[in-house]
Amino acid sequence: MLLLTRDDRLARDVARVCVERGHQVSRIEAVADLHLALTAPERPDALLFDTGESLDYGAQTAGTVALIHPEVAIVLAADGVESRSKNGFRLVDRRRAGERFVDELELACVGIPPSAEEWFGIQGGGVVHPLPVR
Numbered sequence: 339m340l341l342l343t344r345d346d347r348l349a350r351d352v353a354r355v356c357v358e359r360g361h362q363v364s365r366i367e368a369v370a371d372l373h374l375a376l377t378a379p380e381r382p383d384a385l386l387f388d389t390g391e392s393l394d395y396g397a398q399t400a401g402t403v404a405l406i407h408p409e410v411a412i413v414l415a416a417d418g419v420e421s422r423s424k425n426g427f428r429l430v431d432r433r434r435a436g437e438r439f440v441d442e443l444e445l446a447c448v449g450i451p452p453s454a455e456e457w458f459g460i461q462g463g464g465v466v467h468p469l470p471v472r
Contacts, residue, residue, distance in 0.1 A: 339443055340375055340410075341365040343388035348415065351436030352386060359440060369399060376407050384411040384443040388432065397425040411446035413439065423452035 339356050341349050344367045356363035364382070366375050375382070385403070389396025393416040400412050404427075412427050419431040428442045429452065442452075 339363045339384045339386065339440075340382035341386045341388075342369065342372065343367065343386065343415065344390070345388060345415075345432065348388065348432055348436075348439075352439045353436075355436040355440040359444075361440070372403060376403070376410060382410065384413065384447050386413050386415060386439060386443060387427075388415040393424060393429075397427060400427055401425055411443065411449075413442045413446050415439065426451075428452040 339352075339361050341352055341363065343349050343365065349365050353363045353365070362380070362382075364375065366372065372385075376385075385400075387396060387400045387403070389400075393414070396416065397414060400414060403410070404412055414424055414427045414429045415432045416424075416429060417432050419429050421429060423429050428446050430439055430442050446452075
């Protein structure tokens with residue numbers, strides 16, 4: 339698992355839980371270091387992306403990363419989170435315990451969406467059907 343954060347407490351808490359659960363973990367502090375980390379021979383399965391000051395910008399950047407590296411599960415960390423997802427990514431309040439972050443990273447790795455709405459394809463109050471309904 340890869341942690342992209344400048345928050346020492348967050349990195350320490352998440353790394354502790356990752357090690358307890360048997361996950362390899364590494365940390366970078368800048369988006370500029372993502373390409374190298376995600377193309378390394380031992381590339382991570384999951385990325386905890388700390389959005390910093392701007393959740394919208396962080397989610398947009400995470401979306402770009404997901405397009406280039408679709409094999410990497412991404413979970414966003416932000417302050418004052420009021421929902422479970424942003425732009426299809428799992429979203430966790432930065433003040434949460436390390437266990438919650440690792441739980442979300444593990445769920446993202448196995449492809450479980452952050453909400454029932456996304457799991458069942460429900461948007462805007464209705465069901466989105468993958469095939470035309472006659």
